[in-house]
Amino acid sequence: MGKLGLTEILVILVIVVLLFGGRKIPELMKGLGTGIKEFKNAAKENDEPAPSKKQPTQDENKL
Template sequence: MGRLGTTEIILIIAVVLLLFGGKKIPELMKGLGSGVKEFKKAAKGEDEVPAAKKEDENK
């Protein structure tokens, strides 16, 4: 498997547009972006509940 060329990328974009339509694409990208943001946040360990942090500090 090699890299994706220009033709393949254009074909993928065309298929996505046909499947989802132009109006749904921004919503999908927004959801994908927030998912990536949450994943990075959880990977750094910033996703802990504040109440759980206070309980750990009190012990």
């Protein structure tokens, strides 16, 4: 029930071609690839530990 068969994939592809036309699909795929690439880069940046913020001591607060 969770798997897509060959027939279902072909029907989806035909519907996509009918909706967007053959010329528009490469542009859509390029945009999708760019979006995925940016998402992965943003996720990688979030995985790096953030620089720790030094808490001011009482002596520094007096200045």
